[in-house]
Amino acid sequence: MINKEEIWDLFKSIFPIYRTLLGKGFNDSLDEISKTIPLTNIYEVESGQSSGSWKIPDEWIIHTAWIADLDGNKIIDFKENQFHIWQYSISTDEIISHEELIKKIAIGDDDCIPLVVTYYSKRWGFSVSANQFEKLNRDQYRVYVDSEFRVGKLQIGEIFLKGRSSKEVLIDAVLSCNSLANNLSGVLGAVFIAKLISQTSNHYYSYRILFSPETIGPISLFHHFPSLFKNVQGGFNLINLADKNALNYKTSRYPTLIDDTVEYTLKQFDKDTTISKYDVLTGTCGNEKAYNSLGIEVPVGALRRSILCSYPEYDTSKDDFGFIDKNKFFESLDILTQLIQNIELNLYYKHTFIGEPFLTGYGLFPKIEKDSDRIPYDYLMGFTNGKLSLLDIVNLSNQPLQSFFEPLRLMVEKELLKEI
Incomplete structure (x- = not known):
């Protein structure tokens, strides 16, 4: 049994x-x-290397x-x-008018400071809350940014767990x-x-778990590996x-057995779960967009509670431990536990x-x-033709997936059924 508090402690150590x-x-x-x-x-992948039409940027270091x-x-x-500095801002030391300064400032609501990135533009900028912006009422200011750029290496961390199958x-x-x-x-x-x-x-499955930079991570992996x-x-x-x-799920471009299993699992946990087809709506997509992009087309869905950009705290300083809910996070871990179990069975x-x-x-028979009790056995005997997944058979039976766990295990153990 995994100690969820250990995961929470890791959360707190990585957050800052x-x-x-x-x-x-x-x-x-x-x-x-x-x-x-x-x-x-x-x-x-080293800075400057091309990944299709993308190029790995230099490492950016911000001093002050x-x-x-x-x-x-x-x-x-x-x-x-x-959050005050736009990521990848260039160095500057200048006296600037209020009129020119506000062109280089992103303003959040009330006390929210928005996150801004400028990876591929040679510029600088600051982010402030609305409350802080009201204090910028002088005619002139001194702006100082001390940053540097150097050749670095884009990294993608992997945990690979080999299963019985190469799938x-x-x-x-x-x-x-x-x-x-x-x-x-x-993460x-x-x-x-x-x-x-x-x-x-x-x-059964082998699992490839990746910790990647947004968008350019999957694209670089595809081009270099x-x-x-x-x-x-x-x-x-x-x-x-x-x-x-409530948890919701966006399927991959071409829905898979994994997509089907996610959908079934979430609906068993929460009637408010929503399942949506793959889309590329600007602002709402994460790395699933890069994986599914044309020419790459790795079938990856998106599992989340709130959709990206759908709440005021998104990509701001207010997305902190005061915003999230520990119990909901632990509930998500429980659902992920059931999901992996279902993925392993839905073959x-x-x-x-x-x-x-x-x-x-x-x-x-004495176990029935x-x-x-016999219904799962009947359906496993009647429909395991190699063309239907376990969930296909479960849905035909109108029985819960859980009722198939033991019959399936026993019939595989007795070599009446085999995985394909």
């Missing part, structure tokens, strides 16, 4: 680390994860950044809040966001799954697992018998005490 696409914060976060469960591999009045009083200071389930979580608790909860969900599977003997995804049967990106909304099975088998002769 200042991360972006690549560099020390991202690497330190991978190190923290590896203390809980060792990484199998770290894939690296502030806005001060001409008397030297700092009004906005990166050291006070990491793979891919689980992805974006690690490049800075201190955004709900966003980051997906902890992926760690939890890795620990869960690592403690499970004889699992092209054989990596050849065995992927399906999977999902994890994000926003700790807010108070295609083929009968080895000819004609209806004599269950008593296999020692199974009433007619309802």
Whole structure:
């Protein structure tokens, strides 16, 4: 049994680390994860390398950044809040008018400071809350940004857990966001799954769990490690697992057996669950968009509570531990536990018998005490033609999946059924 408090402690240790696409914060976060469960591999792509039409940016290092009045009083200071500086801002030291300054400021609501990134533009900028912006009422200010760029390495952490089959389930979580608790909860969900599977003997699927930078991570993996995804049967990106909304799921571009299993599992837990078809609506997509993009087309869905950009705290300083709900996060972990169990069972099975088998002769009939106990056996005997998944058969029976667990185990054990 996995201690969920251990996962929560890891959550709290990773949260304050200042991360972006690549560099020390991202690497330190991978190190923290590896203390809980060792990484199998770290894939690296150097700055300047092309990944299709994308190019890996340099590593960005921010030393200090502030806005001060001409008397030297700092009004906005990166050291006070990491959200104040736009990520990948260039260095500057200048006197600037109020009119010009406000063109380089992103303003949040009330006391929210928005996250802004400028990976591919040579510019600088600051983010402030609405309350802070009201204090910027002088005619002129001094702006100081001390940053540097150097050749670095984009890293993608991997935990690979080999199963009985070479068929793979891919689980992805974006690690490049800075201190955004709900966003980051997906990373902890992926760690939890890795620990869960690592403690499970004889699992059918192989699992490839990736901790990646947003968008450019999956794209770089595909271009620089092209054989990596050849065995992927399906999977999902994890994000926003700790807010108070019901879990929802967006399927992959071409829905898979994994998508079907996620849908079934979520609906068993919560009637308010919503399932949506794959889309590329701007602002609402995570890494699933990169995985499913044309030419790559790795079938990855998106499992989350709130959709990206759908709540005021999203990508702001207010997405902190005061915003998320520990009980909801733990509930998400419970659902992930059931989901992995269901994924392991929802396979295609083929009968080895000819004609209806004599269950008593296999020692199974005494285990069936009433007619309802026999229903799963009847459906497993009647529909395991190798063309229907277990969930297909369950849905035909109108019985809960759980009622098939023991009959399935026994019929596989007696070699009446085999996985295909």
